[in-house]
Amino acid sequence: MQESDRSSSNLEREQRILDAASRLILHYGYDKTTVSDIAREAGVSKGAIYLHYDSKETLFEALLRREILLYGQDWIARFEADDSEWSFVSMFKLMLQTMQHHPFMVALLKRDPHMLGSFLRRDSSLLKQKGTANTEMFRILQQVGATRSDINAQVIAYLLNVFAYGLVSAEDVVDPEAIPPFEDAVDGLAKLLDRGLAPEGGGDREAAKAIVEQVVRGLQARLEQITQVRE
Numbered sequence: 280m281q282e283s284d285r286s287s288s289n290l291e292r293e294q295r296i297l298d299a300a301s302r303l304i305l306h307y308g309y310d311k312t313t314v315s316d317i318a319r320e321a322g323v324s325k326g327a328i329y330l331h332y333d334s335k336e337t338l339f340e341a342l343l344r345r346e347i348l349l350y351g352q353d354w355i356a357r358f359e360a361d362d363s364e365w366s367f368v369s370m371f372k373l374m375l376q377t378m379q380h381h382p383f384m385v386a387l388l389k390r391d392p393h394m395l396g397s398f399l400r401r402d403s404s405l406l407k408q409k410g411t412a413n414t415e416m417f418r419i420l421q422q423v424g425a426t427r428s429d430i431n432a433q434v435i436a437y438l439l440n441v442f443a444y445g446l447v448s449a450e451d452v453v454d455p456e457a458i459p460p461f462e463d464a465v466d467g468l469a470k471l472l473d474r475g476l477a478p479e480g481g482g483d484r485e486a487a488k489a490i491v492e493q494v495v496r497g498l499q500a501r502l503e504q505i506t507q508v509r510e
Contacts, residue, residue, distance in 0.1 A: 293331050295321045297342050305382055309339060310396035339398060346383040351499045353377050358492060364484055366477070370491060371469040375443060379461075385447050388440065413439065416494040425487035427478045435476065442468055 299321035303312045314335050318325040332338035354377045361369055378384045386394040413436035420426040426435070446465065449458050458464070 289331075292321075292323060292327065296323065296328055296331060296338070297345055300338060300342050301346075301383075304339070304342070304394060308393045308396050309398050314338070336398070336401065343383060343387070346381060347387075348499055348503065350377065350381040350384045351495055353380065355492060355495055358488075358495075366473045366484065369469075371439070371443075371472055372465050375446060375465050376462075378443075378447070388444055389448055412494055412498045416491060419490050419494070420487055423483060423486050423490065424478055425483050425490065426476050439472075442472070 296317060300312070300317045303316055303320055307316075312335075314328055315325055317335075317338070318328050321328075328338065332341060354373060357373050357377055358370075361373065363369055378388070383394075385391070390399055392399065414433045417426060417432035417435045421428040421432060446461070446468065449464075459467075
């Protein structure tokens with residue numbers, strides 16, 4: 280078998296393993312899913328999994344990196360296809376709408392103990408990167424006058440995470456009959472954020488849109504670099 284064929288075969292098997300891990304962890308959670316379970320679901324031997332990953336933890340980290348990359352690609356595609364004038368309304372709505380199609384991103388936002396289990400106790404950079412990227416993004420937006428500068432960038436990023444968490448977790452604490460349609464809730468909150476975060480006069484919205492895309496692509500590039508180093 281040629282080297283290129285062997286690499287293609289390894290990559291295909293790796294994706295099968297990650298796909299199997301995704302299905303099982305979404306259903307049973309991280310702690311109740313074993314390497315043996317994943318091997319059986321993927322149709323490979325347990326030893327084959329250890330050719331790619333030295334532990335369940337590193338396999339799950341690889342799965343989360345893949346899911347974050349897929350989420351970023353999906354978000355950027357939606358972001359670029361949106362031809363309306365940029366605003367915090369459009370940014371926040373796209374973020375939450377995209378997240379609804381990526382359950383691992385919802386789990387990371389909620390620090391879901393069922394899905395993530397004991398992985399939450401690990402000092403994993405994956406659990407910290409999104410918040411860091413959001414803080415960086417708002418700091419740059421403030422520097423170019425695209426968002427108000429009288430609120431600390433870390434505070435803005437934190438509050439956005441809290442709002443997003445509230446929207447995806449509302450059913451845990453609110454009577455279902457009192458919860459409006461998700462799209463309506465997102466639209467209402469996004470409009471409040473746009474009024475609250477936009478600087479006087481609206482700021483440079485085109486510059487803001489370019490910065491948001493730049494930060495998301497930068498996070499993707501860092502994740503891709505980590506993946507390449509570990510392969």
